[in-house]
Amino acid sequence: MTPEFSVDPRRVVALRAGLPRRTGRYVLYFCQVQKRAEWSPALDYAIEWANYLNIPVVVYEGLRPDYPYASARHHRFILDGVRELALRLAARGIGHFFYLPKLGERFPMVARLASDAALVVTDDHPTFVVPRHNASLQRSLDCPLFAVDGCDVVPLRTFDRAFPSAAVLRPRLHRLLPDLLALPDPLPQPHIDSLGLTFPSLPGLCRGIDVPDQPDDLDRLVKTTGVDLSVGAVRGVRGGRQAGLVRLSQFLRNGLPRYAEGRNLADHDVTSNLSPYLHYGMLSAGEIARAAIAARPGGLGDVSVAAFVEELLVRRHLAHNFCFFTPNYQHISALPAWAQTSLAEHAADRRKVLYDRETLLSSRTADPLWNAIQTELRELGEPHGYLRMLWGKRIIEWSATYEEALATMIYLNDRFAYDGRDPNGYTNMLWCLGLHDRPFPRRPLFGLIRPMSSDGAGRRAQGPLYIDRVRRQLAESGGTLAGHSAKGRSEQLTFDGGR
Numbered sequence: 001m002t003p004e005f006s007v008d009p010r011r012v013v014a015l016r017a018g019l020p021r022r023t024g025r026y027v028l029y030f031c032q033v034q035k036r037a038e039w040s041p042a043l044d045y046a047i048e049w050a051n052y053l054n055i056p057v058v059v060y061e062g063l064r065p066d067y068p069y070a071s072a073r074h075h076r077f078i079l080d081g082v083r084e085l086a087l088r089l090a091a092r093g094i095g096h097f098f099y100l101p102k103l104g105e106r107f108p109m110v111a112r113l114a115s116d117a118a119l120v121v122t123d124d125h126p127t128f129v130v131p132r133h134n135a136s137l138q139r140s141l142d143c144p145l146f147a148v149d150g151c152d153v154v155p156l157r158t159f160d161r162a163f164p165s166a167a168v169l170r171p172r173l174h175r176l177l178p179d180l181l182a183l184p185d186p187l188p189q190p191h192i193d194s195l196g197l198t199f200p201s202l203p204g205l206c207r208g209i210d211v212p213d214q215p216d217d218l219d220r221l222v223k224t225t226g227v228d229l230s231v232g233a234v235r236g237v238r239g240g241r242q243a244g245l246v247r248l249s250q251f252l253r254n255g256l257p258r259y260a261e262g263r264n265l266a267d268h269d270v271t272s273n274l275s276p277y278l279h280y281g282m283l284s285a286g287e288i289a290r291a292a293i294a295a296r297p298g299g300l301g302d303v304s305v306a307a308f309v310e311e312l313l314v315r316r317h318l319a320h321n322f323c324f325f326t327p328n329y330q331h332i333s334a335l336p337a338w339a340q341t342s343l344a345e346h347a348a349d350r351r352k353v354l355y356d357r358e359t360l361l362s363s364r365t366a367d368p369l370w371n372a373i374q375t376e377l378r379e380l381g382e383p384h385g386y387l388r389m390l391w392g393k394r395i396i397e398w399s400a401t402y403e404e405a406l407a408t409m410i411y412l413n414d415r416f417a418y419d420g421r422d423p424n425g426y427t428n429m430l431w432c433l434g435l436h437d438r439p440f441p442r443r444p445l446f447g448l449i450r451p452m453s454s455d456g457a458g459r460r461a462q463g464p465l466y467i468d469r470v471r472r473q474l475a476e477s478g479g480t481l482a483g484h485s486a487k488g489r490s491e492q493l494t495f496d497g498g499r
């Protein structure tokens with residue numbers, strides 16, 4: 001007999017099949033991505049197994065200092081949410097344990113916790129370190145291991161292939177969304193609480209509720225880990241579910257009513273700015289979509305809700321779908337054939353200007369609008385969505401090869417963006433090179449790839465107002481809109497229409 005699960009079976013994959021270990025003291029949920037206690041299929045699945053086996057469920061979260069682009073910015077954002085997640089789980093009787101190793105410290109915490117578990121549940125996710133972690137657990141554990149996809153409203157395995165464009169995916173999603181959005185998300189309660197469990201033999205493992213939550217304490221903690229401190233947390237930005245919920249309610253009130261016509265105007269704060277909270281799973285796409293639909297009298301029929309759902313559920317699912325079915329999602333070889341052929345034909349085209357990575361990183365190009373976008377990315381960690389497209393397109397013009405352009409985009413985006421290292425990022429950086437797009441009239445260097453200019457995009461996005469906004473925000477966070485401060489040179493940025 002197996003338990004009755006409320007979790008959609010398309011979300012679950014058994015990485016190691018078999019019977020639960022009979023001596024197991026608990027079900028272990030190794031939380032890698034979906035850092036929330038609510039609306040979480042992986043957590044629900046772990047609870048339902050635990051109830052079936054009549055044992056408690058334990059949540060484990062670790063934050064290693066050696067992930068790609070590990071920095072104070074990413075570490076602080078994650079740490080901001082640890083105590084809060086532990087408290088929310090504790091309210092449901094679930095013990096949450098946390099491990100913050102320093103650089104060079106290696107302890108097989110998951111394996112040790114798993115050795116006493118009946119089975120292990122973890123998150124399924126198409127990118128970053130998760131596929132590697134899961135493959136390694138699949139090889140090393142000696143109990144059942146389930147990976148659960150909590151990425152989106154529609155499970156990723158609903159479809160069996162990568163879609164070539166939003167146009168092909170959209171009608172398929174729209175057929176499913178009304179029913180899935182109408183379903184109440186289950187909130188199963190564990191029958192046995194795990195708050196009393198302790199693990200004294202595991203060095204460095206602490207209870208999540210003992211992690212501090214004050215910014216100064218967290219900054220001190222981050223400094224002990226050995227991560228890159230030169231990419232710092234941005235003043236006023238906080239991770240964690242509560243901070244995400246505050247942004248959500250601000251967006252529903254102020255941004256959503258103007259979203260349809262205003263989301264490309266970079267001077268307005270119209271977009272939700274929720275991508276960092278989605279990236280770290282502190283909020284779920286489903287709960288955001290439901291809140292947006294409920295916030296407007298016309299529901300899904302409201303033009304702004306429809307435009308927002310297009311980004312949140314269609315474009316985001318398209319990005320996850322692409323990475324899920326495309327292991328080489330960080331390479332030019334993942335582009336459609338027409339784009340690869342066109343790029344090959346134009347590989348030798350003359351570049352008018354080449355900038356090295358340091359010049360780009362420190363916003364020292366001749367294009368003031370681009371410099372402002374890069375400065376927003378580097379100093380504030382949250383570049384505006386519309387101008388991100390221009391940011392990528394111009395890097396293509398200024399790089400010796402398309403491969404180098406993509407590598408530079410990934411480096412800058414993943415190092416500095418709060419929402420970096422995400423399927424949305426890899427997909428959209430490849431979009432700059434033709435993915436999910438159509439051929440355009442041929443041009444030097446871009447070939448058939450859609451071109452974009454600072455003049456055109458700057459006019460549409462109200463570039464001068466955007467530059468002023470970035471300058472104001474930088475001043476509020478203690479910086480100035482100048483070149484990279486490490487160089488000690490200052491550069492006044494004004495908008496002159498770019499090239």
Ligand SMILES: Cc1cc2nc3c(=O)[nH]c(=O)nc-3n(C[C@H](O)[C@H](O)[C@H](O)COP(=O)(O)OP(=O)(O)OC[C@H]3O[C@@H](n4cnc5c(N)ncnc54)[C@H](O)[C@@H]3O)c2cc1C
Nearest residue numbers: 271272273274275311312315316385389392420424425428
């Ligand atoms: C070169 C480039 C790099 C990008 N890198 C990232 C990245 O690292 N991480 C990331 O999450 N997004 C990335 N995007 C996509 C998009 O720009 C961001 O999701 C968006 O700017 C986040 O701001 P927001 O939350 O205010 O978005 P909103 O406009 O409020 O949209 C709501 C949500 O929908 C999703 N979304 C919006 N636009 C897209 C899109 N084009 N594709 C897929 N999902 C989308 C996001 O989850 C977003 O939070 C990138 C885009 C480009 C062109």
